[in-house]
Amino acid sequence: MGSRCIHNARMGILVLQQPKLSEPPMSSIARFVFSAFHENTYVVADPSGACAIIDPGCGEPAEQKTLADYIEAHGLKPEWLLNTHCHIDHVLGNAFVAQRWGLELAAHAGERVVLEAAEPTAKAYGIPFTPSPRITQVLEAGDTVRFGSIALEVRFVPGHSPAHIVFHNAEEGYCLCGDTLFEGSIGRTDLPGGDTNTLMTSITEQLLSLPPETRLLPGHMGETTVEREAANNPFVQAWKAGKPI
Ligand SMILES: [Zn+2]
Numbered sequence: 043m044g045s046r047c048i049h050n051a052r053m054g055i056l057v058l059q060q061p062k063l064s065e066p067p068m069s070s071i072a073r074f075v076f077s078a079f080h081e082n083t084y085v086v087a088d089p090s091g092a093c094a095i096i097d098p099g100c101g102e103p104a105e106q107k108t109l110a111d112y113i114e115a116h117g118l119k120p121e122w123l124l125n126t127h128c129h130i131d132h133v134l135g136n137a138f139v140a141q142r143w144g145l146e147l148a149a150h151a152g153e154r155v156v157l158e159a160a161e162p163t164a165k166a167y168g169i170p171f172t173p174s175p176r177i178t179q180v181l182e183a184g185d186t187v188r189f190g191s192i193a194l195e196v197r198f199v200p201g202h203s204p205a206h207i208v209f210h211n212a213e214e215g216y217c218l219c220g221d222t223l224f225e226g227s228i229g230r231t232d233l234p235g236g237d238t239n240t241l242m243t244s245i246t247e248q249l250l251s252l253p254p255e256t257r258l259l260p261g262h263m264g265e266t267t268v269e270r271e272a273a274n275n276p277f278v279q280a281w282k283a284g285k286p287i
């Protein structure tokens with residue numbers, strides 16, 4: 043679209059409308075760090091305000107207020123409650139989000155067994171925990187989660203937990219990758235249902251196969267990229283060299 047001149051003869055004003063040089067990105071992504079686990083909770087929204095809340099780790103009232111204040115201040119409308127997987131640190135705020143915005147929990151059915159363990163795990167850690175709703179929106183590999191103009195492709199990446207999934211936005215080049223891959227590290231595999239070879243296969247086939255510039259937004263610590271981890275991640279290097287991990 044070129045620039046247009048509009049001459050308002052009566053007022054004698056020349057108004058120049060600048061052409062749009064580029065469209066703004068569709069997604070706004072907010073990251074909150076919650077709980078003693080320093081877990082990353084994400085809110086992904088499109089310009090209309092339609093949004094998804096991914097892995098709410100807000101178990102404390104002050105944390106829940108932080109999340110709700112953000113959503114209200116930006117006029118957002120939560121449409122999805124998504125879990126990449128159901129370890130305790132990623133589900134501490136599930137009950138709050140489900141109740142506050144009337145949402146069902148969406149995750150892979152294979153995480154039900156992990157979710158059932160969340161309550162005893164919270165007791166063992168001495169963490170107050172309002173039990174999460176059950177998984178009633180079942181997601182599988184190849185599904186697309188849609189809200190507003192945003193489409194997130196579901197990828198199946200077991201290994202850190204038995205049915206971990208990630209949410210990939212191919213159009214905008216980012217992936218909410220939970221606890222699979224971190225900057226310079228990988229998710230732990232010593233918890234029930236974890237397996238190192240399975241995790242490394244998932245990482246190699248489902249994450250590092252994405253375009254190199256893809257932003258990886260993990261469940262802990264800061265963001266990285268596919269290119270950076272493919273080149274520098276010591277666990278990836280060891281796996282490629284056939285060394286034990
Ligand atoms: Zn985890």
Ligand SMILES: [Zn+2]
Nearest residue numbers: 129131221261
């Ligand atoms: Zn975690």
